[in-house]
Amino acid sequence: MGGGGRDAAPERRPPPLVPPPDGEADAESAETATESGGETPGAPGPSSSAPWPGPPPLPPTSCGAPPVPHLGPGGAYGGGPPSLGGCQAPFAPPDPTWSQPMAAPGGDEGGAVAGLALDLDLELDPEPDPGELEAARAAIRAIDPHELLRQDEEGDTILHVLCARGLRVPARAVAEAFAQWGQLELREHRGKTPLLVAAAAAAPGVVRDLLGLGADPNGTDRDGRSVLHVAAQLGLPRVLQAVMSSGVPVNLESRNFEGHTPLHCAVLSHNASVRGGGIPPPAPHERLRCVQILLDMGADWGSQDVRSGWSVLHLAVGEGNLTLTRLLLRRPGAQRLVNVTAHGNTPLHVAAALRGSPHQDGLIRLLLACGADPQVRNLEHELPHALLPHGPHGEQLRLLLRSRPRTRPRK
Template sequence: MLTCVSFLGGAISYPDMPVSFQPWASGLESTHSYYSNAPGPSYDSPYLPVQQEYSTQQQVSIFESSTSPSYQDCSVAVTEQSMASSWPHLGPSQNTQHIYCSPMDSLKLDEARSLLRRMDYSRATCQDEDGDTILHIYTAKGLREYAIAAAERLREVGGLDAKEHKGKTALLVAVTANQPEIVQDLLSLGADINACDFKGQTALHLAAHYGFPAVLQAILSGRPNVNLEARNFEGMTPLHCAAISHSVTMKASAAAPADVGLQAKADEKLSCVQMLLIAGASLLSQEIKSNKTVLHLAVKEGNIKLVDYLLGICLQNMKDFVNMKAHGHTALHMAAGLHGNPNQEKILQLLLDRGGDPSIRNLENDQPAHLLQSGPQGERLKFMLKRRSSSRSGRTRNNLDHL
C-alpha cells in the first residue's frame, strides 16, 4: 500500500494504485569520494497514466491554455557567436548549439491536464513516503506533457519545489534524468533554479557531473539568476564538478580506447566545462577543502586534454593562475608528482610555457624538481625544470641591470 502525505498535512492511502519499479540509467559514475552514492534515484511509478494512443495531428512547440501561462520557445542559443569565438577548442557546431524541443502534442497535453483535473486533490498534490510527488515521477519517466500538467497543479499549492527524500526537487530530477525539455518547462513555470539536494548539489552541479550539455544549455540560457559559483557541501562549484567528471571519463577512455561511446562522453563533458566558463564561471575559484582550482584538479589526474584547454584560454593573469597554490602546491608540483604518467612531461612543458615558476617552494620547502621520480626520466625532467628556472633568473638579472 502506498501512503501519501499531503502538503496540507495528513496521510492518504492508495491501495488501488499499482506500483512498478523501473530504474533508469544515469551517466558514468565517478570514483571520486564526492560522487560515492552518486545522484541518480530510481522512482516507483504509481501515478503513470494509462497508456493510450494520442493523435499527433496537432503538434505545437509553443503552447497556451486558458488555465496556464504561455511557454517560451524551446529554441535557445547557448551563447552569442562573438562570445564563443574568443574561446579555444570550441568548434563551430558548439558555437551555435541550440536546444530544439521535440514538438509538443497538444492533445496529449490536454489529456494530461484533464487527468489532473479529474484526479483527487490529495493524489495530485501529495508526497509519498519517499517524498516523491506526482511531478517527480512524471519527470523521472520523461512524460513531458504530464509533468507540465502536474507542475501547473503543484504550483497552485506552492509545491513546485517540493523535495523528495534525497532533497531533490522535480527540477533536479529532470536534470539527473537528462530531460532538457522538462528542465526548461519547469524553469518557465518558476521552479527554483538554485535549489539544492541533501548534498548541496544544484542543477548546475548535477548537469556538470553527468555531462549533459543540452540540460546545461537549458539551465544557462536566459537565466541571469543562476548561481555559477554555488558550493555543494564538499565546497565545489559546478566547474570543479565538471573537471573531476571529465577526468574520470578520460581515464576510462584511455583504458578502453576502442570505446567510441566513452570518447563521445568525454567530449560532452569537456563541452560542459567550456559552457560554464563562457557563462562566466571563474577559473580562479578554489574548492574549499583543498584549495584546488580546475587546473590543479586536471593536472593531478594527468588529464592532458583538459590541461591543454585551460591553458589555451586567453587570461590576462594567466601566470598568476598557473602559479596559484593549493595547500602550498602549485600545478607544477602536482605535475612533478605524476610518476609514470605518460602525459607528465607534456603537462610540465605546457605549464612552463604558460608561466609556471619552477622556483616556487611548497609548505615542505620543496621545489617541483624535488618531487620528480628517480631514474633517467626524472633526471631529464629535472634538467628541463632547472634550465627554465635558470632562464627565468637570467631574465630577472638582465632586467635589474637594465634598470
C-alpha cells in the first residue's frame, strides 16, 4: 500500500530461478533477504535436483489483486510479496477411508436405477500432451516464485485461478511448483484450496493431478466441505470418479458444518433436482450417479444426519423420491437398515406422513417388501398407519399396513 509521508520499503530483488554456476550463491539476493528480516515459509525447499530453489523469504504484507498472468518471463503481478502465514492446513490421516470400490449390485429394480450400474464407467480426461506440459513447465520456471505464490485481496493465487478455469496443463505445471514448496493447501477467502476450486469447476483432470501431487483430499472450506462434499452437492460424478481413480485414501464419513456426510449431500442434491423449481444442471441422472459412486466407494448409507437424525433412506422417502429409494433398498443390508429410527420415526412413518406425493403408494409397498415393520411406534406412540391421510386412498393403505404381520421382534 502506498503512503504519503512514509519511507519506501527497500526494493526486493527476486532470487535466481536456476542455481548460479559452479554453486556460487547470489550474494546480493542473500544480503537483501537478510536485511529485510523476512521469514521463510514453513515448507522445506526443494532438493538440489529441482529446476529452481525454494521460495525466498516473504514478509507479512498485503498484496494487490492479480490478473491471470501470462505464463512467460518477468511474472505478472505488481506490488510486494504476499503473506503465507496461517495458510496451510496440516494433514490428518482419515478414518474411515475408502480404499477399494465396492462392486455395484445386480438386480433389476426398473427404470433409471436398473441401468445405472452400466453407466458408471465415466470417461475421465486424457493425460495432457507431453509437449504442451513441458512447454508450460518451461514457462513457469521463467516466473519469479514470488509471483506464483502471490495471493490477491480474496486470497486467490494463480493456481486457484487456473483451477477455476479448468486449464489442466498450466494448472498442473504450477501445481508441481507449489507441491515442491509445500504450498498446495493455500486457501482463498472462503477457505477453498486449489483442489476444492477445481472440484467446484467440474475439472476432474485437474482434481486427479492435484491429488497425485499430494493435495489433501480431506481438506475443507469454511463450511466444512471436502472435495467429496463439493462434488456430491453440485452433482459432479466425474469429479467423484477422479477421486476414486486416484487411489488416495479419503474420508467418506467426514461431516460438513451442517452435519452432512458427502452421501447426505448427494441425496439432498438429487432430491432437489427431482423436486425441480429452477435447480441448475446437472440433470437428476447425473446427481443419481453421485449417490451410486459414493455407495460403491463404501459410504455408510446408515449414517444419520446430526440435526434431524434422518438417514439417507429417510431423506429419500421424505422427498417422495421413489427412484432413489429403490436404489438404496437394492444395497446389501437394506433389511437391517429399513427400520432405523430418527426420533422414533422409521422410513415407513415418513412415507405414511407424505402429503400430495404420487409415489406414496409405491414407497410404502417397496418399504414393506424390503422388511419395513408396520408395528413400530414412534415417540408419540403412533403406528405408521395413524399418519396416513384421510380419504379412500389413505384408507386403502391403512388396511394394507394393518394387515401386515410384525416383521421383526421388539428389542
